[in-house]
Amino acid sequence: MTFSIVARSADGTAHGVAVASKFLAVGAAVPAAEAAVGALATQSYANLAYRPQGLALLRTGTAAADVVAGLTAADPGRAQRQLGVVGTGGDGAGWTGPGCHGWAGGAYGDGFAIQGNILTGPEVVEAMRLAWLAGDPAAPLARRLLAALRAGDAAGGDKRGRQSAALLVVSPGQGYGGTGDTVVDLRVDDHPAPCAELARLLGIHSLLFDRPDPATLLDLDGDLATEIRTLLTVRGHTHSDLDTALASWAGVENLEERLVPGRIDPLVLTHLRTT
Structure with missing residues (x-):
């Protein structure tokens, strides 16, 4: 009833799951992940007990294949x-029971597990595998997972149609404000094009919550500082200290994660200019 990818980032610091299905709120049932431990997907008459039990096994250092077994x-x-598991090292592993509705199967390799059932055919899993392997290892894990999921969707996906999708990524201390481990947790519970909608949500999430690239930051001085102060004043943020005024506006816009004192992220600047 579902196709998914479970994977680990190339540097081993992040784990995640991307999943789509002709099933209401698939993100409520399939994915599970724990920072510095691993991730798994349980699907096809999903056994929700696999999630805490699987993570508990991974926490002890049990290899993915042994967790599946x-x-x-x-x-x-x-x-x-059907089950897919990835740990902190080695190959991902999975299980497709002989009673799963066809087409059903999976593909596994270093740091990933791909699986699906009630698919249009094996081309769905193969498209996901190729997309994963072709991805930039340095790219954010959420982006790589979504690219693989969308490749499977474009190849046919669930042969019953489309309804929901979800994306979950964890990494130690990389959550909002550095106070948690959940990097991305997005769900599309009921939508005619859930993978496309998930991509739209991830774009918004990236704008709001990704850390700024230090190489692109602009100094808050000269003509740029004058422009920014004018834009902030029009929006009612008039504190004499420019950083404080900018922070006041950014808090309203949920862009506080992109603030750097004395400098401005170009994405924040664009948002300020266009909203």
Whole structure:
């Protein structure tokens, strides 16, 4: 009923899951991830107990293949289950029970597990595999996962149609404000084009919450400072200290994660100029 990719970033610091299905709110059932531990996807009559049990096994250093073997061996419903698991090192692993609705199968390799059932055919998994392998290893994991998911969607996806999609990425201390581990947690629960909508949401998320690129920051001085003060004044943010005025406006716009004292992110500047 679903196709998904579970993967680890090239540097090993992030883990995540991207999933889509003709199923309401697939993100509520399939993905699970824990920073510095691993990630998994449980689907095809999803066994939700796999999520805490799988993460508990990964937490002890159990290899992905052994996590899959342990979870499925203890499950009397394993014939209809599908599972993908990635740990902190080595290959991803998975299970496709013989009772899964066709087409069903998966592909696995270093740091990734791809799986799907009720698909238009094996071309869905293959398109996802190729997209993952072709991705820039230095790119954010969320972007790589989404690219693979969209490749599977474009190749046919769930043969019943489209309804929901989700994206979950974790990394130690990389969540909002540095106070958590959840980097991205986005869900499209009921939509005619869920993968495209998920991409739109990720674009907004990146604008609001990604850290600024130090190489692109602009100094808050000269004509630029004058322009920014004028724009802020028009919007009612008139504090005499420019950084304070900018922070006041950015807080309203939810752009506080992109602020750097004495400088401005070009994406923040564009937003200020156009809103």
